[in-house]
Amino acid sequence: MARKTHRPDDILWTVTAADIEATCSEKTEVTLGAVLDTRYPRKSLVKLFEEKLIHINGHKATPKDVISEGDEIWIAMAKEKIDHEPIEMNLHILYEDDDLLIVDKPAGVTVNSKGQVSLANGVAYYFKENGIKRKVRFLNRLDRDTTGCIVIAKSGLAQSLYQ
Numbered sequence: 670m671a672r673k674t675h676r677p678d679d680i681l682w683t684v685t686a687a688d689i690e691a692t693c694s695e696k697t698e699v700t701l702g703a704v705l706d707t708r709y710p711r712k713s714l715v716k717l718f719e720e721k722l723i724h725i726n727g728h729k730a731t732p733k734d735v736i737s738e739g740d741e742i743w744i745a746m747a748k749e750k751i752d753h754e755p756i757e758m759n760l761h762i763l764y765e766d767d768d769l770l771i772v773d774k775p776a777g778v779t780v781n782s783k784g785q786v787s788l789a790n791g792v793a794y795y796f797k798e799n800g801i802k803r804k805v806r807f808l809n810r811l812d813r814d815t816t817g818c819i820v821i822a823k824s825g826l827a828q829s830l831y832q
Contacts (some may be wrong), residue, residue, distance in 0.1 A: 678767070678801070678824060680744040684736050701725060701742070702732025713829040720747060746824050751793045752804045753781075758791025763818060768827035770795070774819045780810045792821055808832060 692703040722745040761773040808820040822828035
């Protein structure tokens, strides 16, 4: 369902000449779909367009809408709920940006196990405490007794982009 307000995890940007040129199109008119195809996986975009979560200059958009330099694009991330029980856990965060969270998984902890406390519960707690209303999406896994980096995508769009 379309929203009227921006949230911190939405994607906002102004179309530049570089965005237009990146489509490698010799046409005089460039469509929103062509520009978005240079940035994001199409499968993710289809869902966002179906849910009317992509806008140009504040109006609902379709992939065939013509865009030009200076247009404002708003991709509203679909509303989600945290899908694991948040349990406080000491996470060793190695890296974080708008799309990814990378943590150091200690030995003896499972990544995502039903019926027991796992790293997913700690990440869900971290998401809740930091206002990230998203599902926990692991991009890799490690065995219980293995230590190492675990990469978590903060949105479905980031997940499809990095997988």
